[in-house]
Amino acid sequence: MFSAIKNRLADHANQHVGLLAEFSDPGSLMQAVKALRKRGYSRLDTFSPFAIHGMDKAIGLGTSLLGYIVFIGGLAGCALGVWLQWWTSAVSYPINIANKPLFSVEPSMPIIFELMILFSALTAVGAMLALNALPKPYNPLFFSKRFARATDDGFFLHIQETDDLFDRAATAQALSEEGALAIEYVSHEGAEDVTAPDSINET
Amino acid sequence: MATTSTSYDESSLAYPAGVPKTLEDAPLVGGNLSFHDVTELIAGHNEKKTPLFWFFGFSVALFLLGIFGLSISYLVWNGTGTWGVNNPVGWGWAIVNFVWWVGIGHAGTLISAILFLFRQRWRTSINRAAEAMTLFAVACALVFPTFHTGRPWLDYWMMPVPNQMALWPQFKSPLMWDVFAVSIYGMVSLLFWYTGLIPDLATLRDRATGLRQKIIGIMALGWTGSNRHWRHYDRAYLILAGLATPLVLSVHSVVSFDFAVSIVPGWHTTIFPPYFVAGAIFSGFAMVMTLLLVARKAYNLQNLITLDHLEKMNLIILLTGSIVGFAYITEFFMAWYSGVAYEQYAFRNRAFGDYAWAYWIMMSCNLLLPQLYWVKKFRRSIPLMFTIAIVVNIGMWFERFVIVVSSLHRDYLPSSWDYYSPTIWDAGIYLGTFGLFFTLFFLFLRFFPMVAIAEIKGVLPQANPHYYDHGQGDGHAGEAPKAAVSAKTDEVG
Numbered sequence: 001m002f003s004a005i006k007n008r009l010a011d012h013a014n015q016h017v018g019l020l021a022e023f024s025d026p027g028s029l030m031q032a033v034k035a036l037r038k039r040g041y042s043r044l045d046t047f048s049p050f051a052i053h054g055m056d057k058a059i060g061l062g063t064s065l066l067g068y069i070v071f072i073g074g075l076a077g078c079a080l081g082v083w084l085q086w087w088t089s090a091v092s093y094p095i096n097i098a099n100k101p102l103f104s105v106e107p108s109m110p111i112i113f114e115l116m117i118l119f120s121a122l123t124a125v126g127a128m129l130a131l132n133a134l135p136k137p138y139n140p141l142f143f144s145k146r147f148a149r150a151t152d153d154g155f156f157l158h159i160q161e162t163d164d165l166f167d168r169a170a171t172a173q174a175l176s177e178e179g180a181l182a183i184e185y186v187s188h189e190g191a192e193d194v195t196a197p198d199s200i201n202e203t
Numbered sequence: 204m205a206t207t208s209t210s211y212d213e214s215s216l217a218y219p220a221g222v223p224k225t226l227e228d229a230p231l232v233g234g235n236l237s238f239h240d241v242t243e244l245i246a247g248h249n250e251k252k253t254p255l256f257w258f259f260g261f262s263v264a265l266f267l268l269g270i271f272g273l274s275i276s277y278l279v280w281n282g283t284g285t286w287g288v289n290n291p292v293g294w295g296w297a298i299v300n301f302v303w304w305v306g307i308g309h310a311g312t313l314i315s316a317i318l319f320l321f322r323q324r325w326r327t328s329i330n331r332a333a334e335a336m337t338l339f340a341v342a343c344a345l346v347f348p349t350f351h352t353g354r355p356w357l358d359y360w361m362m363p364v365p366n367q368m369a370l371w372p373q374f375k376s377p378l379m380w381d382v383f384a385v386s387i388y389g390m391v392s393l394l395f396w397y398t399g400l401i402p403d404l405a406t407l408r409d410r411a412t413g414l415r416q417k418i419i420g421i422m423a424l425g426w427t428g429s430n431r432h433w434r435h436y437d438r439a440y441l442i443l444a445g446l447a448t449p450l451v452l453s454v455h456s457v458v459s460f461d462f463a464v465s466i467v468p469g470w471h472t473t474i475f476p477p478y479f480v481a482g483a484i485f486s487g488f489a490m491v492m493t494l495l496l497v498a499r500k501a502y503n504l505q506n507l508i509t510l511d512h513l514e515k516m517n518l519i520i521l522l523t524g525s526i527v528g529f530a531y532i533t534e535f536f537m538a539w540y541s542g543v544a545y546e547q548y549a550f551r552n553r554a555f556g557d558y559a560w561a562y563w564i565m566m567s568c569n570l571l572l573p574q575l576y577w578v579k580k581f582r583r584s585i586p587l588m589f590t591i592a593i594v595v596n597i598g599m600w601f602e603r604f605v606i607v608v609s610s611l612h613r614d615y616l617p618s619s620w621d622y623y624s625p626t627i628w629d630a631g632i633y634l635g636t637f638g639l640f641f642t643l644f645f646l647f648l649r650f651f652p653m654v655a656i657a658e659i660k661g662v663l664p665q666a667n668p669h670y671y672d673h674g675q676g677d678g679h680a681g682e683a684p685k686a687a688v689s690a691k692t693d694e695v696g
Contacts (some may be wrong), residue, residue: 002280027671049238051433052668064438084363088371109628110457114387117450121391125398128439132432133591136425140375148409151402151427153238
């Protein structure tokens with residue numbers, strides 16, 4: 001079982017092996033993504049210090065499924081709230097006060113509501129982390145010195161080695177044609193600068 | 204990058220011609236900052252040498268925290284009798300302070316969640332600090348009910364924990380609802396705050412070295428800024444905002460149920476939930492204002508927290524203050540209109556009885572003084588807004604004092620009427636919670652990015668990819684008209 005998990009993690013880490021290209025600004029990054037998609041690349045991702053409006057569409061990602069998962073979490077919290085109050089006050093230890101009903105909806109609403117919110121919020125954060133495979137203590141992208149700027153003012157485009165069209169030289173050429181400032185090949189061994197100096201001068 | 208305020212207007216022309224200009228058109232961030240400038244401006248404060256004023260402020264806070272420890276120890280050793288509470292006033296300063304602190308916390312959630320849903324993008328400058336304030340205020344608030352139980356080591360009885368007595372909490376009691384509402388509010392606020400922090404912690408991580416990098420790296424969870432991550436992250440953030448919005452409204456409603464569900468004259472009113480929520484936001488904005496006016500000066504954040512932001516906050520203070528004032532007057536009308544003698548007496552006693560001084564402090568601080576904000580000049584005057592913020596905080600404390608004490612001290616049975624006064628230990632604990640609050644706040648300022656770095660970058664004009672469509676000679680000039688069209692359809696869709 002441990003080896004299965006290990007393989008799974010290795011697969012996951014391998015998705016970061018590929019070419020990492022830096023662009024000057026969100027606009028040129030977006031243009032490059034659109035152009036590379038037109039050339040047929042599909043396994044690409046961008047890295048930016050903030051979420052770029054419209055990039056999901058440019059990469060071809062649909063809407064996040066998170067909402068549906070949170071809905072299930074919320075339902076679970078709601079059900080727990082109903083069950084907890086009904087079972088404790090009407091089944092486990094019923095107390096007859098002035099012949100009022102042992103369980104009724106109205107006074108139970110606040111706690112049902114609060115538990116629903118709590119479960120939804122926990123699901124939202126938990127599922128967001130799970131879908132993003134975070135926390136991720138190892139990521140080959142961190143071998144790239146340049147990549148530290150992805151959380152400051154750097155805009156990066158990454159093409160996975162597993163992409164069908166991937167060819168180290170040709171893809172690097174394509175990236176530089178689309179205006180990449182610098183290109184690196186990132187693998188588990190480290191990052192290697194593959195920017196062709198003449199192609200920079202051309203653009 | 205030549206980004207003047209005029210180029211901002213040009214590039215962010217999301218509004219078709221003919222639509223009136225809104226406040227949104229003014230640049231949200233002053234000083235034409237680049238992305239890197241924003242990082243430097245905010246993260247720099249966490250990295251450079253601790254300024255002297257921080258040590259000064261932190262020691263004052265620690266001194267107050269010492270008073271807190273002393274007062275709590277004395278209280279736990281001797282019991283709640285050390286407070287001035289007795290029959291008929293069983294809820295003294297402790298509950299006043301509880302409601303006051305919870306209320307202050309609400310502004311943080313309003314800024315981070317409700318203004319987010321309303322697409323008020325100016326909130327990005329203040330939401331981080333306001334959310335931190337929420338967390339610390341809730342921590343201070345929880346101190347009071349925790350110790351008011353008298354035997355805090357048995358507080359786990361409030362949780363539905365199976366026990367040898369086979370007893371369960373009474374879920375039909377508003378006090379029980381309060382336990383759930385406030386503790387869940389604290390937890391959800393923490394989640395929301397931490398989620399917002401993840402990208403900024405990654406920024407700090409990538410600038411740090413050595414052990415510092417490792418520690419921050421663990422907290423940043425390996426965030427890279429991948430667009431595939433941003434997609435789920437943004438959705439999670441939106442959902443959390445959508446959850447926190449009804450939550451924050453419910454929390455102070457539930458707090459008001461503590462009063463409204465009872466049969467004490469002056470408490471038993473249906474106006475309480477909205478009136479408490481408005482009051483909470485009112486006092487909370489005043490507290491945010493107090494903290495940020497100092498922080499923006501001390502940390503040179505005038506370009507991020509601009510006078511426009513402060514003015515908008517003052518408008519919210521004016522709005523909520525007027526709602527609260529309207530509620531005060533409505534209560535009087537309803538007492539008269541109900542024809543109930545007890546109710547009428549309770550309100551006559553409030554305004555003209557033993558605690559009339561507290562009532563009129565409340566009225567002048569909350570209803571009258573914020574009305575100055577109808578004048579634009581006053582809304583933009585920093586010394587005045589600092590004064591009013593403090594006055595509003597005082598006024599809102601007195602509002603809770605009036606509600607709790609003036610209603611209880613004259614209940615149905617005249618033979619038990621009494622005049623309530625606090626003891627020095629009431630004051631010690633109240634002062635002590637300021638120590639707790641400011642100790643946490645100073646630690647926050649020192650170790651966490653006090654403004655949301657990623658969000659600020661997201662509202663800069665150059666963050667919009669279409670900002671570059673009108674650019675010159677970047678190889679896409681020929682596509683410019685097409686791109687401009689797609690920009691418009693993007694905005695609609």
